Amino acid sequence: MKAFIRNNYGGPEVLQLQEVDKPIVKDGCILVRVLANSANPADWHILRGKPFFARFTFGLFKPKEKIAGCDFAGIVDQVGNNVTHFKVGQPVFGESLMGGAFAEYVCIPEDFCAIIPEGVGFPEMAGLPTAGLTAWQALTTHGKIKKGETVLINGSSGGVGHFAVQLAKALGAQVTAICSSRNIDFVRSLGADHVVAYDIDNIHLHSVKYDLVLDVNGNLSYADFRRMGKRGVMVGFTTMRHMISVLFKRAFGKFPLVSFTANANSRDLKELALLMQDGRIRTCIDKYFNYKEIPAAIGYIEDMRTRGKVVMLWNEL
Incomplete structure (x- = not known):
């Protein structure tokens, strides 16, 4: 699969699009085929390893997780053992602060995901989690x-x-x-x-x-x-x-x-999904990027003048 890899801390230029092995589904996790991501300030903080004390979580000298990215929306491709709330083919969205989402597939604990409500698009839901x-x-x-x-x-x-x-x-x-x-x-x-x-x-x-x-x-x-x-x-x-x-x-x-730092959990994600479905909140998308332009998307939000969200698409939706 295609994924954006970083071997060292730095700016968007350290992200390299490479072919890597598809993740193996772990117990309690689901494998999601990613259709959209969004960019957050957290992405460039983690990418640069700043503030420094954050490296005690993400890797002191080099990133523990080579694949970058937090937010995603896509379709369940496989489910691991002990997964009770998701089935193959369901549209889902979620977040992993440890990374791994800027790829064609992401393996994520089911507690960090929720089902996308009917009538709401993948780009809008990709912009929601973090x-x-x-x-x-x-x-x-x-x-x-x-x-x-x-x-x-x-x-x-x-x-x-x-x-x-x-x-x-x-x-x-x-x-x-x-x-x-x-x-x-x-x-x-x-x-x-x-x-x-x-x-x-x-x-x-x-x-x-x-x-x-x-x-x-x-x-x-x-x-x-x-x-x-x-x-x-x-x-x-x-x-x-x-x-x-x-x-x-x-x-x-x-x-x-x-x-505080936000805690990803399915309960809160479900609440947000319901509010989105009811039209009480919406994702305002400032700009779209193709997945090949993910480094440029990170650079764009680093300027801190974004109106709403920045979304990256893995295909034409």
């Missing part, structure tokens, strides 16, 4: 958002952010979204009640109080969280120095602030 799970768990598991509460979402036009706006509205919250002025109309189309353009208004002086502040962009300070929120969730960060500063102040402060 970004959708992060937004969902930020709002529900860690943000404890309740109907009628107010939420401020910083970084509302990107992959995670555009799902967060839609999910917060689906959960009955009043949403204020922070984005650039060029994305105001886009964010409003997602359901945002109010929009703050960071290139017009200084968000570090924004003084409105919200029940929850969700920082996807990763540039809010600890003082920003305290000033604007009753509680906060931090998903991303702009620099290691910024992250350490916020987490250090959190350790000695009393403000309820959570920093």
Whole structure:
């Protein structure tokens, strides 16, 4: 099968399209014929081995998993022993933070997948797993958002952010979204009640109080969280120095602030699939790439100006 291999850490240029052996199906896993992938900031962080402490998980000097990629959507090709929820031929989507998805086939534990609902396409579902799970768990598991509460979402036009706006509205919250002025109309189309353009208004002086502040962009300070929120969730960060500063102040402060990495699980993926099927959320695709252009797709999202998601196709869908 064809797969994008990396033998060392580095930029998109380290990805090489090669012929490799098809994965052997393990117990409790399914083998999926991949029809679409999506690109995430996590992909280029893992690709570059940054931040450095992440290498204790992904490989200290070289990547443990040579095949890159997290998000996928495709069709079940084989099922392993003890698999109970999937059958050959079913359309599925899922996520593997350890990699392996940028290939014609991926072997994945069944707990990291869910069935694609009828009427929803492979590209849309390929764009959902990592970004959708992060937004969902930020709002529900860690943000404890309740109907009628107010939420401020910083970084509302990107992959995670555009799902967060839609999910917060689906959960009955009043949403204020922070984005650039060029994305105001886009964010409003997602359901945002109010929009703050960071290139017009200084968000570090924004003084409105919200029940929850969700920082996807990763540039809010600890003082920003305290000033604007009753509680906060931090998903991303702009620099290691910024992250350490916020987490250090959190350790000695009393403000309820959570920093987390999304946990892939079939329960949450099913919830997202139902919301997609009901039309309460949608994947907004900024740009399509052919599978041969996966390195270019990673480079594209590294510029951090993506509106919604970037999807890569393994055939013409």
